[in-house]
Amino acid sequence: MSVPAIELDGIDKSFGSVHAVRSVSLAVEKGAITGIIGENGAGKSTLMSILYGLFRADAGEIRVDGEAVQMDGPRDAIRHGIGMVHQHFMLIDSFTVLENLVLGAERGPMLAPGLAAARAELARLSRDYGLTVDPDATIADLSVGEQQKVEILKVLFRGARILILDEPSAVLTPQETDQLFRILATLKERGVTVVLITHKLREIMAATDRVFVMRQGRMVAERLTRETNPEELAELMVGRKVRLHMEKAPPHKGEVRLRAEHLGLVDERGVVLLDDISLELRAGEIVGIAGVSGNGQTELLQVLAGIRPPSGGSLTVCGRRIDRQRPGDPAEMRDLGVAHVPEDRQRQGMVAAFRASETSILGYHALPPFSQHYLLNGPAVGAHCARLMERFDVRPRVPGLRSSSFSGGNQQKLVLAREMARNPKVLLVGQPTRGVDIGAIEFIHRELVKSRDAGCAVLVVSVELDEILSLADRILVMFAGRIVGEVEGSRADERTLGLMMAGAKAA
Amino acid sequence: MTRARRPLPAWADIVLLPVVNVALAFLIVGIIVRIIGVDPFHALNLLIVGAIGSPESIGYTLYYATNFIFTGLAVAVAFHAGLFNIGGEGQAYLGGLGCGLAILALDRTLPIWLMIPVGVIAAALFGAAWAAVPAWLQAWRGSHIVITTIMFNFVAAALMVYLMVNVLIAPGSMTPQSRGFEPSAFLPRMGGNALNLSLLLALACCAAVWVFLWHTPWGYALRTMGHNPEAAVYAGTNLRHMTMLAMCISGGLAGFVGVNELMGVHHRIVLDFPAGYGFAGIAVALMGRNHPVGIVFAALLFGALQQGGAELAFDIPQITRETVVLIQGLVILFSGALVQLPRPWLQALFSFRRA
């Protein structure tokens, strides 16, 4: 390999107590497409933001063309020929393509000359790279795929020789993604260096020459793409963690508690989030929903919990039918016996500024014994919280402490305790052990199984394959808003699930 | 890079930071008073004597504080719901109108023990109704509540001028004011010339707001919405209904200014009685950290300033009552918009002490 286009050496970055990037080194080859793969939260985007000057690294060195450089801001990165296409486009919706193109590269205090020059330059770029866009179109009127083209053009317009794309396909249709890869191939032919960040195996295999794998802030592997395969990458991404052996009896399945029939969800912009989801959840079983995050699991939980009404199909929960005409709401679902541990406890499951005792009744605050004669019963709430803390070993055992003062694991235990306290008929759990330490993971898993054995119907959504494998009696795999496979828990293995999750294979 | 500083201890955050913020406001006023050519300490002395030097002045201080408690609570309740109600001025105005209309209609028929509650309730209803419109527009039509409540202050003022000049003016009167109320609508005085039973109503409102916010399921849901709307949805709260509830309570509280002013003092409907209390409520709520107890203390301070400022203006001709307005503005600036300004200084101080 000649002098690499970019070298990162020992990059380290923490946000408060979160160690996002841990001493990462990598070298990007000139004129090739390099992939960086890893699960959400593995540190890929943070690493690239450091390279682009958006964050400052706590330690480490960046070299461009073999020379050490200081990145104090995007301006420095641009000066060194580095351009970034962000996951969330940095485009002004109300501006035209041309205006977006020249923002920050206007060539003088008047707009007109800069715009004229940009128009000519745009024509040249379009010719060279086959990227055609109407320069006078307003961004808001363009499709997402076209907007991405504008982002790429913006970067090329600034003279970038190194192009970083952060999860570029997250917002694209499969056809648009294919088109993007053709564009990237053309760029490579013209000598542009491309760095592609993604969590999708298919894209790494289809588009890159070399791939780096990140896990939990660390760089764990480097492979030539032609010498590796999706199975190996899936394993590297997920990691061989200590397999959690969950001793559990075979399930005693009872009646159907929750049935979804052809559920669909389309957002206000017309993007299909859930597509024809049918599933059954019986008393006494744990159903696991596996999938790489962002494939509709979040939305499925929201619909099942009554937070978002379905746009199509129906949902029957303990005898109540919910559909577009007669949507449910979270309070009604709770009355029906559905408890919900949300995926993101900080944003949904608790109020950071509230005392732990207050968080311990969120959603149940209007019910007795917490609320009697229109008043909250403080002592009852406190006693309830103390009981929950005792049972779930929440530390420190202080109901009066602010919820945000607890560690992630203890917050999660508190939320879980709250939702399990009323012996719900259906328990929906999103990412039960995200950000939770090993000891607490085991405890939470045991509680979920206990709940199943007591006859509760449990649905677990998790991006941790190990977790799904050790907990679930039945596993459903989601990909692109659909359920693409179902496997019995006892017969599932990581490889087949990994492939289904990556959309590579349907069962 | 600046070196990372330790966060402030909780007591410093709750007590010290607000005190420093208010002290900064007073410091600047002191400098301005100095520039004017008056010894600030002499002025401060006169101000304190004017505010609490005699039973008479204490009575006035408490009477002013009553208004500040109402508008402070109004801002605080909306604030706990994550809403910024700067329409207290208009809601107070309309509250007075409601109270006055009820009295003009009924004061010749109802006995005092019925007339007073009816007047009070009418004030709350009108204040709430005036706040309900912006609330509805925000909850259902998505218009920004800050802008609509501002605009509604002006609409309220125009409406009142029209009504007073054209409709409610007492026959034969040269000034735009209604006929005098019958004594059945006079709130009993609590000594002095202005202090009346409204103070008890204000304290009752403090207690009620405290109970409502921290000891009822609705208050719980309201605070949840203010801190984290997503969690409120998760908990089953209808955000639109909660917005309406919060703003109606807020408007009703502001409307009680009309009770104190009209039923307590003027005994007729007059123009311009809200006199900035609605805006000052923002300062009171910010200083009182949106808690009823804090609001009572902040309201007492502002009431004392109002009364002491009037006495001060009387004693020193170079200084006017508006000094108090200036202080209010500075308090809002320092304990609201620039609240973070002294934090680094205090952090440095604390780090230094520990090191």
Add this chain to the structure above:
Amino acid sequence: MDDPLSLLFLVAAATLRVATPLILCAMGGLFSERSGIIDVGLEGKMLIAAFFAAAVAATTHSAWWGVAAAIAAAEVLALLHGLACITYRGNQVVSGVALNIIAAGLTVVWGTAWFARGGQTPALEEGERLLPLFFPRAGDNILVYVALASVPLTWWIVARTRFGLRLRAVGEMPLAVDSAGISVAWLRYRAVLLCGLFSGLAGAYIAIAQNAGFSRDMTAGQGFIALAAVIFGKWRPLPTFGACLMFGLLDAVAIRLQGVRVPGIGEVPVQLIQSLPYLLTVFLLAGFIGRAVAPKAIGIPYQKEH
């Protein structure tokens, strides 16, 4: 005098006289709001500018020093607003409200101490005022022409210059501006300072052109009408200018209609006409007449790093 043409001229002149401070102030507000900084404090800036214009003009016997002082005073408040909203990322509405109240208090306190006339400045003589240039009866002083020129100027800056492009961008999506390597804070400070300049001119107009001296609270809500005009004009210079003219016309008509019975309608309440700017703006915001879409990032402090 009574012929329709001269009546039209009089109404047009009256409208323009009333609309001039609104136009200046609204153009200032437009710069601030387009950059993403809400300015509820236009009123306060205008008020303090009016005071210093009159006070300095009366003291120096020069209208020009008065104008300069007005601009300087408004810029001080503008910088405070910038400090609170941009540097300390405080609440923009709270800051605006505070500055209004400070201006209302300070002008009277300072005025009383300075001139001992209960907050008023002495009546200004001819040389201390800005006088009509061509039509004595129309009141066409220099600031009227400045106001008229400020509209195409604002349009040109916003639409045709690099600064304007960046200004529009920073109000929509500061993150995009930052990632293009442009300082968000410096852009916003410039916008806030421009706002101070224009509202300073508006204040000077009120005190030393339209009137002959300062009296307490003399801006009487015009800053808020200017803010309403910016919203009503959907944050664009020409429609904002139109809104200012309309609101000015309403005011001019309201004064003329006082006590007049309109055939078929009866007496139109002046107060209704006066509150129309506010009501119309509320209707517009609620989407009942068209749709006013604010700059997307308005009111949100920009925080660079996590």
